[in-house]
Amino acid sequence: MDRKLFDKYVLKTYNRFPVTLVKGRGMKVWDDKGNEYLDFFPGWGAGNLGHCHPKVVQAIHNQIENILHVPNVYYNEPQGELAKLIIENSFDGQVFFCNSGAEANEGAIKLVRKRNPHKKVIITLKNSFHGRTIATVAATGQSDYQKGFEPLPGGFEYCEVNNVDMLKSMMTDKVAAVMFEPILGEGGIVPITPEFMQTARELCDANDALLILDEVQTGIGRTGKLFAYQHFDVEPDILTMAKSLGGGFPIGAFAVKRQYCDILQPGSHGSTFGGNPVACSSGVAVINAIVDENLLENTTKMGDYLREKLEGLKKKHSIIKEVRGIGLMIGMELAKPGAEIVDLCRERHVLINCTHKNVLRLMPAINVSKAEIDRVVDVIDKVLSGIAE
Ligand SMILES: Cc1ncc(COP(=O)(O)O)c(C=O)c1O
Structure with missing residues (x-):
């Protein structure tokens, strides 16, 4: 896709990441180059069922x-x-x-x-x-x-x-x-x-x-x-x-x-x-x-699991101040701005969000699995290990 044309004709009310998304299924999205991402913030909170639920x-x-x-x-x-x-x-x-x-x-x-x-x-x-x-x-x-x-x-x-x-x-x-x-x-x-x-x-x-x-x-x-x-x-x-x-x-x-x-x-x-x-x-x-599909039950179970994993990260990384939220609406407050972490996760093909400058926001589809949570937590762990805290 020609992003220069997009930028010329679309009003710049958003700072956009250099990614063009063309396809989504469940927890995953793909860009126009065929790269696959695990999406832990689908649709800016509009993707509780993930992408293109059948x-x-x-x-x-x-x-x-x-x-x-x-x-x-x-x-x-x-x-x-x-x-x-x-x-x-x-x-x-x-x-x-x-x-x-x-x-x-x-x-x-x-x-x-x-x-x-x-x-x-x-x-x-x-x-x-x-x-x-x-x-x-x-x-x-x-x-x-x-x-x-x-x-x-x-x-x-x-x-x-x-x-x-x-x-x-x-x-x-x-x-x-x-x-x-x-x-x-x-x-x-x-x-x-x-x-x-x-x-x-x-x-x-x-x-x-x-x-x-x-x-x-x-x-x-x-x-x-x-x-x-x-x-x-x-x-x-x-x-x-x-x-x-x-x-x-x-x-x-x-x-x-x-x-x-x-x-x-x-x-x-x-x-x-x-x-x-x-x-x-x-x-x-x-x-x-x-x-x-009994998804409310899955939300509670997976929410507890994700928060527990993030609490584990908190013990390891002093940059994490607090993990909070209910169900699968989870925020991880950091001691410094989180934009760089969002970028580094995206480079590792995991999409998350940062809100209020220093709160990483994780809101995966509510049919998320443990394996998907494990992968995202592992990526966040590696990213945090690689940055100066
Ligand atoms: C709590 C809340 N209210 C209202 C809105 C506005 O919704 P919309 O962007 O669909 O107008 C948002 C959007 O993020 C929101 O989070």
Whole structure:
């Protein structure tokens, strides 16, 4: 592929690695030169089933033979089927479909703002990440993502992660919602504590505010439950999702509890492609595959195994400060920036990620095997042994 042409015509909103990926199957991807890589960060969190899962490919194939797109003023079967699956696996309510995580959060923000005109404040977390649209950038508690885009929509206030006292002090009758990720993803793989989750729920109940959980990255089996909130004794009022819901096909959605389903009425919110039948067919195949193939159990087992192996590396390499995460959403905090390690792993044909500058992020497909984990841990071990700590 001619990368010079790509660089000439595609806006440079990303720093790209010098690799052109042309094929993916399960845990593996291949570049245009035929090199094979083991992918431990498939699709930037959108690859919980790995690449081209056969049931997902088949579902997309079947659907594209029938109709590619159905405007939302008509019914389409896959949209209804996916909504039913999401609700049956979360809480009673309804689903709105869109095309990305940012759009799912944007819709959730609109819903809580519309519910009560006197409540406009949304509390989010410092170091959170909720997307790149102007409202979700404002919701994101990291100034790096906001700089230069002012004026941002107002009304967002940022609480420190897991700081229960601060959350209590920020809660007033003006608060429309508290919104956070059960594990901060782009914020460095930081799990929310049960105490913080419980307090957020209780404060929302006591102050007539809604709890929005952003499960764009943690959802769809990543942590060993279909949604990460299911590890806690708490239900959100709104649950946003995207990434792996489509098995590699673009989709976003939010589920809302039954009592809040009448707030958005015809004309108040929408999306041309939201709920597209191809995307929804893919989503149905993803959720069915997770259930049919017992992948939640595998996630827990392999997550424990991977964390144990990484804890072993921690004993050997002083650069590793902490290993944390739930299920197969694992971060390894380093004492120095991790970009070089990501590059060195890629040179050894293992793809991983570094988030928040110094946290190596490992999120393999949830059907990963022990042998694949062993290989990746061995490569990381060799890379760490070769660099100055
Ligand atoms: C927690 C979370 N929310 C929202 C988003 C935005 O999703 P999208 O890129 O699909 O708009 C992301 C993307 O990384 C995310 O991790």
